[in-house]
Amino acid sequence: MRIALVLEYDGSAHCGWQRQPSGCSVQDALEAALSAIACHEVRVVAAGRTDAGVHAIYQAAHFDTSAQRPPDAWVRGVNTLLPGRIAVRWASPVADDFHARYCAKGRRYLYLLSNHAVRPGLLHGRAGWFHRPLDVDRMRAAAQVLLGEHDFSAFRAAECQAASPVRTLTRLEIVREGDLIVFDLCANAFLQHMVRNIVGCLVYVGKGRYSSEWVQALLEKRDRRLAAPTFDAAGLYLAGVDYDASWNLPTPAGLPPADTWAALAGRRG
Template sequence: MRNILLTIEYDGTNYAGWQVQPNGIAIQQVVETALASLLKETVRLHSSGRTDAGVHALAMPASFTTTRTIPLKAFTAGLNSFLPPDIAVREAIEVTPEFHPRREATEKHYRYSIHVSPNRAPLARLYSWHLRGPLDIDAMKRGAAYFAGEHDFAAFRATGCAAKTTVRVVNSVTISADGELLLIDVQGVGFLRNMVRIMAGTLVEIGLGRRSPESVRELLLSPARSAAGATAPAHGLTLVRVSFGCFNHLEKNP
């Protein structure tokens, strides 16, 4: 039995999220269907986590097991021939049998993109949140600094989040400008449902002068979801990378 790890890039605009669900087409469902067409057998993908409806990914890792002995290149070029234009396998690696993306993940990197301009940009509309601005970036950076470390992020999770604990470790939050784009990069061990989007919404309120940078510290000390900022739109969020600890792969095909 082979254990294959795929790195998948997708535009989440037309999907109900990563995970298979009854109320819409999910990325996982589309990739599993493509794999079934390629392998002539049913397989189940196991990812490092999930993304919500409308969220994008540059590198979502997902693994599956198969008895088929086809070459690894079939899981890139071959599988991509069965996938729609907004989903693609960028890399395939054969990993050891015990490897699981969720258990082995050591850090996840998300990026929230904001288009700051008085005018709309049609080519940016699917991948960034348009705000007319201006935003006080220095104040946003001061607020972002409070997120680093281990905290109770209860104020930054969606209603209905089923996580057993709201304590999470955020390694860093950085804010940078790229032309009219303002990028909020968040790296951490794991995240609650909508956590990064609520963090982004709170930082935007700081940038607009509607709350102080110090309010982030207060939210982390006395968490209440109603006191935090609004949930930023899903289409501005992208999963950039998932990092793993040391693990063995048997063969690799880019």
């Protein structure tokens, strides 16, 4: 039997999604909890691998099991065995040909940036930080250059193992609420560090160092060495995975970015 599940996690205490010999990853914790409920070893496949310090509002995954358990056992039962920073929100049997990674049609990420002269305390580990004023209008203009299908070689990690650097970015919206700037990105898929590298380049534009023409040149030159440094992992959230409706997976909550953060940070008035 194949089970699909949706989980959320605070990645600040974990060494990323992917299984590690030290057992410090989100996958390690989830597989241990699922194995205890199933009474046999369970291996999990996720929609995407998040790096160390990266969070998830909506991470989808699947696993196979011979155990017959009520659906609630894969949620409440598993959650009793998980660290407090990880929680399964939904689980249900799916067809055997469902694959959390390969059936995904798109992904959504949020990046949360605290833009204040003094570093944040409450948002430590939950948002990136930049101390100088940023011009959001300049950043929005530069963001338009990145929309559509492009070779994103200048925005991928040197160790990225994707077969092709070509991706289609369908949304890159930037919203400011007080000292918080939220980047909302959707694409068919993302390269390793792609979001954090885009944010880093847009921050360079926002502080007045470069214009949108520089971002266009980065796309054309396809050279990672010419772009800005990779931004902090703390502000990055996997916020949604898009599947065909026939799989009957729950739809990610369609909260606007500012409301999403208010809920996460407990700042809703």
